[in-house]
Amino acid sequence: MKAESLEALRVEISRLILKGLRAFSSDRVTMIGTITGNKNIKMKYREYDAHIVAEYSVHIVGWPAAVPFSAPSKLCIKDHARSLRNALLDGICHWETLTSEQGKSHKERMEEIRAARAAAGTKRKERSDKGKPRGPSKKKQRAQMPPTHKSKELIDNSESEGSSEGDGEQSD
Numbered sequence: 001m002k003a004e005s006l007e008a009l010r011v012e013i014s015r016l017i018l019k020g021l022r023a024f025s026s027d028r029v030t031m032i033g034t035i036t037g038n039k040n041i042k043m044k045y046r047e048y049d050a051h052i053v054a055e056y057s058v059h060i061v062g063w064p065a066a067v068p069f070s071a072p073s074k075l076c077i078k079d080h081a082r083s084l085r086n087a088l089l090d091g092i093c094h095w096e097t098l099t100s101e102q103g104k105s106h107k108e109r110m111e112e113i114r115a116a117r118a119a120a121g122t123k124r125k126e127r128s129d130k131g132k133p134r135g136p137s138k139k140k141q142r143a144q145m146p147p148t149h150k151s152k153e154l155i156d157n158s159e160s161e162g163s164s165e166g167d168g169e170q171s172d
Contacts, residue, residue, distance in 0.1 A: 017043055
């Protein structure tokens with residue numbers, strides 16, 4: 001049996017998930033039709049419900065229960081990655097379209113969640129230096145400084161050569 005690196009498993013999982021998202025087959029043999037109609041779609045794991053499920057009315061079915069749903073790059077346990085890859089290859093984990101009722105229900109839930117977040121006033125994280133005076137940006141500081149030119153230093157040796165070598169003349 002060939003040893004598989006975690007990174008190789010992650011790459012293969014990403015490829016399989018994206019391939020399944022872009023192309024859908026009702027009988028898993030002939031690859032007819034497209035599930036999303038978008039050949040340039042990108043999988044967004046953090047925004048899966050809002051971006052993928054609600055917008056395209058598709059979802060992943062059969063994701064292994066032991067494997068947390070996240071981007072393949074976040075999988076840290078090789079057994080989890082191998083389990084997910086095998087489920088994708090065997091067709092246990094696959095994409096399905098939602099029925100019109102399921103799609104409508106999911107969109108309504110997403111709207112409720114958005115409304116609840118807006119009502120709760122979900123805020124961004126505060127800056128760590130909030131309330132402390134800050135100076136001008138580095139870009140503004142550079143604009144205010146006089147330009148400095150880097151050039152080679154020129155040394156004028158004409159005076160020092162004549163008096164240090166001595167032509168026999170001395171000044172008293």
